Amino acid sequence: MFRRAVTALCYTAARALLALRPHVHRHLPSVRTAPLLGFNLDSRWSVTMTWPFSSFQPHDYSLPNPSWSPEMMRLYDHYNSLCEQEGGGKSKAPWVRMPSYNRLLKYAKGGQCLSKMVQAKARLFTRNMKEEGASFEYVVFLNKQEKMCTCIFQAGHLLEGPPGYVHGGAIATIIDTVAGALTTYLGGLVMTANLTINYRSPIPLGSVVLVHSLLEKMEERKILIFCQVTSSDGSKLHTEATGLFLSISLGHLIGG
Numbered sequence: 269m270f271r272r273a274v275t276a277l278c279y280t281a282a283r284a285l286l287a288l289r290p291h292v293h294r295h296l297p298s299v300r301t302a303p304l305l306g307f308n309l310d311s312r313w314s315v316t317m318t319w320p321f322s323s324f325q326p327h328d329y330s331l332p333n334p335s336w337s338p339e340m341m342r343l344y345d346h347y348n349s350l351c352e353q354e355g356g357g358k359s360k361a362p363w364v365r366m367p368s369y370n371r372l373l374k375y376a377k378g379g380q381c382l383s384k385m386v387q388a389k390a391r392l393f394t395r396n397m398k399e400e401g402a403s404f405e406y407v408v409f410l411n412k413q414e415k416m417c418t419c420i421f422q423a424g425h426l427l428e429g430p431p432g433y434v435h436g437g438a439i440a441t442i443i444d445t446v447a448g449a450l451t452t453y454l455g456g457l458v459m460t461a462n463l464t465i466n467y468r469s470p471i472p473l474g475s476v477v478l479v480h481s482l483l484e485k486m487e488e489r490k491i492l493i494f495c496q497v498t499s500s501d502g503s504k505l506h507t508e509a510t511g512l513f514l515s516i517s518l519g520h521l522i523g524g
């Protein structure tokens with residue numbers, strides 16, 4: 269009984285992710301939970317919830333907070349100005365800001381509630397710090413036409429690797445996150461199969477960098493991504509990476 273309930277909840281959450289690209293629904297068997305906990309991601313990637321309690325709206329971590337440096341704010345304002353504006357209806361603007369929650373479950377309608385029922389203490393580890401600015405501060409913008417994402421990333425003091433510089437694992441994490449966001453948009457439910465990273469120059473702790481991720485090739489379930497991390501003015505290359513993502517069936521996640 270419990271297992272069936274958890275499975276139904278997982279189906280609902282996964283359907284929320286798959287809603288990003290409806291064509292991948294072919295990977296999912298039909299389920300009956302959707303009418304109970306439906307969801308909708310509108311064209312600006314903000315979640316439209318019909319859950320009756322508005323306070324259940326999840327916190328969006330990709331919005332500015334006081335820890336953001338002037339450079340982070342400048343870049344945020346720049347990319348935001350390229351996006352469809354609030355109340356602007358259907359826009360031709362190619363960029364959208366992707367919302368960011370501390371659990372992927374929260375993309376589901378009623379996901380705030382779901383996330384309290386399924387492994388309530390679990391958190392997306394890029395979004396699990398209480399202190400703003402201490403670790404990953406980032407916002408991802410998606411360009412649907414170009415099939416690319418650009419992330420503005422401010423690396424906080426807890427991400428130190430070599431003294432004064434960002435840890436290579438933290439850089440891999442933000443690359444995986446940005447490439448993962450792009451491939452989720454392109455392929456629905458995905459997992460990283462392979463990441464190959466070349467660290468070209470160290471990233472100073474506390475600095476703001478740009479993480480660009482773009483589609484190289486998409487072949488059935490395989491999505492190949494190219495990434496570059498550069499200084500905020502683009503003059504310095506910090507990191508290059510390629511990633512292979514595979515779109516998966518829901519059974520892959522809940523079957524173990």
Ligand SMILES: CCCCCCCCCC(=O)SCCNC(=O)CCNC(=O)[C@H](O)C(C)(C)COP(=O)(O)OP(=O)(O)OC[C@H]1O[C@@H](n2cnc3c(N)ncnc32)[C@H](O)[C@@H]1OP(=O)(O)O
Pocket residue numbers: 444445446448449452458459460461462490512514516520
């Ligand atoms: C808005 C949303 C934001 C989201 C941000 C968060 C993103 C976070 C993303 C992650 O970090 S995911 C967690 C880390 N990844 C994993 O834990 C994945 C662990 N590995 C697996 O679960 C499976 O190995 C995997 C799903 C990747 C593949 O298993 P499958 O059984 O689906 O694939 P299969 O073995 O049938 O292979 C399918 C094809 O892919 C190829 N392939 C599989 N794994 C490969 C690999 N590692 N390298 C190269 N090719 C690979 C394989 O050769 C084959 O090619 P062909 O079709 O041409 O024969």
